[in-house]
Amino acid sequence: MIDLYTWGTPNGRKVSIMLEETGLDYTTHPIHIGKDEQFAPDFLKVSPNNKIPAIVDNETGLSLMESGAILLYLGRKTGKFLPAGEGEDYWRVMEWLMWQMGGIGPFLGQAHHFLHFNPGKAPYAEERYGKEARRLYGVLDKRLEAAGDYVAGDYSVADMAIWPWIARFEWQEIDLGDFPRVKDWYVRIAERAAVQRGYKVPDESAEIPMP
Template sequence: MIEVYSWATPNGHKVHIMLEECGLPYRVHAVDIGAGEQFDPAFLAISPNNKIPAIVDPDGPDGAPISLFESGAILLYLAGKTGRFLPASTHGKYDVLQWLMFQMGGVGPMLGQAHHFRIYAPEKINYAVERYTNEARRLYKVMNARLARSTYLGGHDYSIADIAVYPWLRSWKNQGIAWSDYPHLKGWFDEIGQRPAVQRGCEVLADRRKPIANDERAREVLFGDRQRQQR
């Protein structure tokens, strides 16, 4: 049984979806990031960057337990554990990995900044709003162009690259996106969203999450000095 420490965020849902797609048994431990539970010493022991998700697999490599943080690393681990959603061929593997890195280095950070400055920032800074909204649109354009000539982001087959990207695009309205500008990406998005495992994964902890835009305590925990305190 894999122990999953998570919350209902795009990065959390990546791992929930992967576990559902692979059919692996898992148990979820809610880490309420709005309440500051990510700073609990027990959680920091497995996720030193105080970010969800993290996992503990008692049946890790060579039968020894392993703990992992960083959603991309967890996706790679689960793909290796199950032999699924990452091609066996060297060429195919790197086709997928470059798009996984695209998500980790671009889609997640940039769309996260778009969310912050468009929705959560205490004051609207026009430069920041325009900067990250335009970057969101650029990234959508890159993915739309890729999917004009490829069935999935990593190639012909559904992979961890698709699993990594999909949860971030569910908040397209908050990112200032009009789907009519990205028809190939929209078709991919709709197809992925119909997968039963994706639907189940996105429901994990969804009933526990509350809006934080008007929650001053959650805003301080997530965006204020609490992030920079010595631990």
């Protein structure tokens, strides 16, 4: 049994989607970041950086923070959505997972802050992060042109890491029609039953935005 500490953010949804895809049993502990619950001492014991998501694997006693580390752990634990060994297919998944962690997450997060939550307050920042969002979408579109249905061959933790950030395309002022391969990939993943279930964790009322 996995204890999942999460909220309805792109990083949180990466892990709930992975848990649904793998079929692991888990219990959800909502951490309401709007109420600063991430700073509670009990949560700090699980996630020293005061960020969601975090997990505790009750079979092993291991606790983990950082969504990328959690995806890799669950992939290794279940043997699913992460290639075995260290061949080219493994490193291709790692490449695009790290691209999400180093690019998509940080820069689209800044786009959310300036374009969605604070419009008009910092024109330079809005322009900078808006342009970078479009550049990153372009990179993803070209990658999918080369790779096919998914970013690293088969559906993997790399897709699960990237997809929840693209699900906020409206916050980033992105028209998915400008990136047709991204749009097709996004819809393809959105139609997966496990993704639909994982998106609703911990808020059952959440609906996947569709282009």
